[in-house]
Amino acid sequence: MATYKEIQGTAVQSLTDSTSTIEGQIWYSTPTTNFKLTSVTSAAAWSTGGAYPAVFQGGAGFGTQTAAVGAGGTPSPVFNLKTFEYDGATWTAGNDMSRTPTGSPYLSAYNSGSGVLTAGWAAGGGYPTASALTENYNGTSWTASAALPAGRGAGNCSGPQTAGLYFGGNTGSPPRSALATTYLYDGEGWTAGGNLNTSRVNAAGSGPTGSQTAALCFTGNTPGQTNKTEEYNGTSWTEVNVFPRSASYLGYAGTQTDAIGFAGYTSPGPSQVTTTAYDGTNWSSEPSMSTSRLMYHNNAGTASAALAFGGEGSSGNISQTEEFNAAGALETVTITTS
Secondary structure, three states: OOOOHHHOOOOOOOEHHHHOOOOOEEEEOOOOOEEEEEEEEEEEEEEEEEEEEEEOEEEEEEEEEOEEEEEEEOOOHHHOEEEEOOOOEEEEEEEOOOOOOOOOOEEEOOEEEEEEOOOOEEEEEEEOEEOOOOEEEEEEEEEEEEOOOOOEEEEEEEOOOEEEEEEEEEEEEEOOEEEEEEEEEEOOOOOOOOOOOOOOOOOOOOOHOOOEEEEEEEEEEEEOOOOOOEEEOOOOOEOOOOOOOEEEEEEEEEEEOEEEEEOOOOOOOOOOOOOEEEEEOEEEEEEEOOOOEEEEEEEEOOEEEEEEEEEEEEEEEEEEEEEOOOOOOOEEEOOOOO
16 A cells, blocks of 8 residues: 555645645644644534633734634633633643732733744733733743733734734723724734724734734724724825624634624624625625634634634623635544544
8 A cells, every 4th residue: 555655745744734735635633642634624614613612702813714812801800811722623721921919900802912832922801901911922931022012902813923013992091992003013012003094892803813014903903892993004094995884792713815804793783693804905704603702812824724713692691613614725634434
């Protein structure tokens, strides 16, 4: 019998996630210690993933669909600093965030994060007072970095650890007015960027795969809900085609030219299951999620392979994880024997 190497011309690789794989490739997952196959989806769909270890909302999410991180959030001050990693099937506990819970009992609630599992970052958060704390994650532990120029809660992080940005949000203190500020992050410090045209909090955006020169922001509270979409070019924000509905608390993933927004809330409610895709010009409908929820940045992945976990459902915080795969997108299947 021919070996896999003889058929494919390469040996089975040991990998941490599927990012570098191609259609038809068999590979060994070191986090899960089993073999996987990368295949192509025939139609876009959401599917159920491994449940988050607790019901929660308001934590940072970043990474890919098969190598993601969830950090911080509520429902309790104890849970507020926890970190969990996702391998595409199961969540496992990581090391706690490094911030010290003084002043605000929910120091990392409504924070935001970006980057990848081995080079992530999280900034802001805190309730009832917003924090300026910033932390970097290396796949094992968190390290304190330079603080935001001002305390921020419920804003958006986008881009990699060494070239990210934080936009929108609020000061965390009453009246918690929406803000338009943008700050640029280089992994060690912050500089000011161009302001959004519309101040907003609880908005959606480009997420981990955005960049300082090509970011996206859509929907949010102003304090009333907005459908406005803006694109950032490294200097200024420009308004483009609006989102199909005024909304806030959407989950999100993707880039400035290939993004999705999902779930969220349109007044007067209830929470939504809809998914909407953006191609850099127009918005279009995609299949709906199974569980309606308000998302608080607890999402990860790309527009073709997104991840949603936790959030606030119709009856309170939830633990459900769902995975979105676009039509023609690569997905991973665990190989089993009988």
